[in-house]
Amino acid sequence: MRGRCIVAVAAGVAAAAGCGGSHTSTSHTSSVTTTTPARVTVPARPHPLPVVTHRVLAGQIPDRIPTSRHVVALTFDAGADNVGAPRILSVLARTGATATFFMTGQWAELYPQWARRIAARYPIANHTYDHTDLLRLSLPGVRNEVLGAGAAISRVTGHPTVPLFRFPYGSSDASALDVVNHLGYTAIGWTVDTLGWEGTSMGQSVESVIARAVGHLEPGEIVLMHVGSNGVDHSTLDAHALAEIIAAIRARGYKFVTLPQYF
Numbered sequence: 523m524r525g526r527c528i529v530a531v532a533a534g535v536a537a538a539a540g541c542g543g544s545h546t547s548t549s550h551t552s553s554v555t556t557t558t559p560a561r562v563t564v565p566a567r568p569h570p571l572p573v574v575t576h577r578v579l580a581g582q583i584p585d586r587i588p589t590s591r592h593v594v595a596l597t598f599d600a601g602a603d604n605v606g607a608p609r610i611l612s613v614l615a616r617t618g619a620t621a622t623f624f625m626t627g628q629w630a631e632l633y634p635q636w637a638r639r640i641a642a643r644y645p646i647a648n649h650t651y652d653h654t655d656l657l658r659l660s661l662p663g664v665r666n667e668v669l670g671a672g673a674a675i676s677r678v679t680g681h682p683t684v685p686l687f688r689f690p691y692g693s694s695d696a697s698a699l700d701v702v703n704h705l706g707y708t709a710i711g712w713t714v715d716t717l718g719w720e721g722t723s724m725g726q727s728v729e730s731v732i733a734r735a736v737g738h739l740e741p742g743e744i745v746l747m748h749v750g751s752n753g754v755d756h757s758t759l760d761a762h763a764l765a766e767i768i769a770a771i772r773a774r775g776y777k778f779v780t781l782p783q784y785f
Contacts, residue, residue: 576685579785580703583694585711587742587784592776594743595784596621596767597712598760599688600640601653602750604633606761610749611639613764622781623749624649624688624710627674634678641679645782647686648672648707655691656698664701684782686710708785712746714738718760721752731763736770744781 587595598610600623614621623640624647630637640646650656651670659667668687676682687707689698694709702709716731717724735745745767747760768778 600749601626605751606758609761627651627671723755
């Protein structure tokens with residue numbers, strides 16, 4: 523893993539969402555400079571972003587936490603609907619486990635009460651404004667998606683996002699990653715996708731979700747799950763499997779951490 527760059531950047535606010543996909547970890551070295559972004563054009567009401575100083579891991583999309591400790595990061599993308607949110611938050615609270623949420627700005631606007639409940643207890647990272655495949659956009663369009671999400675989440679929750687970003691569908695290239703890094707975000711991938719988002723209609727089950735999460739267990743594992751339901755069968759396999767995933771991982775001597783503890 524290459525070294526980190528310390529940058530002064532405009533930090534947005536929050537993230538999480540949508541559906542899974544195969545992520546591409548781009549190995550690209552970029553120089554990170556001090557940037558003061560213009561006002562956001564997405565969503566319609568712009569929101570000025572505060573300037574803060576933090577570390578950005580530039581040119582990389584890590585798929586695991588760089589540690590030999592027996593720790594696991596549960597992550598939830600929130601960009602579809604909110605059907606799994608009640609069970610996910612209930613299980614996390616009951617078990618005392620923690621997680622990191624990658625949220626879209628649009629999700630925060632559609633489900634403000636849930637966005638605020640998540641922000642009150644867990645870190646929220648940036649997952650674009652509306653879960654667009656960023657490779658379909660111009661670089662200014664990529665910039666607007668990232669800034670739009672940060673502004674929307676901050677406005678809804680009253681909290682800025684942590685400076686972490688996840689590409690929708692895992693779809694990225696060196697140029698899009700460079701934009702994300704220059705806006706002050708470290709991009710994050712995943713070690714294992716539970717595939718809970720595929721739902722029962724695509725052959726998944728609570729048992730298969732648990733098996734994937736536990737079967738890929740290793741120090742620093744990053745588990746990708748989703749808040750929303752499958753659009754066809756309306757199942758929320760990740761939410762229903764969560765309690766057993768937590769129990770199984772703990773039984774193997776692992777603890778749960780959030781991504782901002784390491785990135």
